[in-house]
Amino acid sequence: MKLEHVAIWTDDLEALKAYYQRYFGGIPNAKYTNEKKGFQSYFLRFQSGARLELMSMKSIPANQNDTIQAQYKGIIHIAFGVDSIREVDQKADQLRADGYPILSGPRKTGDGYYEFETLDPDNNRIEVSAIYPD
Structure with missing residues (x-):
């Protein structure tokens, strides 16, 4: 069994896609858009075969974790x-x-x-x- 992908919600889909392309060699697919739900996403594939899904939808609330100073249980x-x-x-x-x-x-x-x-x-x-x- 292999880990297929990890997903991240973001408010700035294009900036996050550019970051993972530039610094980690991620190759994005064409942007997927579901206009009915207001959802957009990219999958980026990496050399290892792993993928990262970047997703954006206005109705998703902000993460309340302080990711700079503290760590919390869950994916870190x-x-x-x-x-x-x-x-x-x-x-x-x-x-x-x-x-x-x-x-x-x-x-x-x-x-x-x-x-x-x-x-x-x-x-x-x-x-x-x-x-x-x-």
Whole structure:
């Protein structure tokens, strides 16, 4: 069994699509629109085969979680894996240079990874990691 996709509600569908395209290589499909429901979405496919569904509908309320300062039970981040420590550092440098916060890292974790955590334009937590060679 494989994880097929993860979905995110957003108020700015185009900005979030552009972020995942630019920084993580997501390839979007054509925008789907259901005018009756006021719903729009994109699926972005990644090199691994995993997909991310970005969805927008005016009737969806804002998330009340403080995603920057605190964490809550439930899904907390999306992780992207790269092949090397150097790629982790390069992605952190790129995102930092483009004005995105680096919340932690890059650092070696106790479970054998090298990673950092950042936020996408909607303040969803993103982790980028590589296996730390011993």
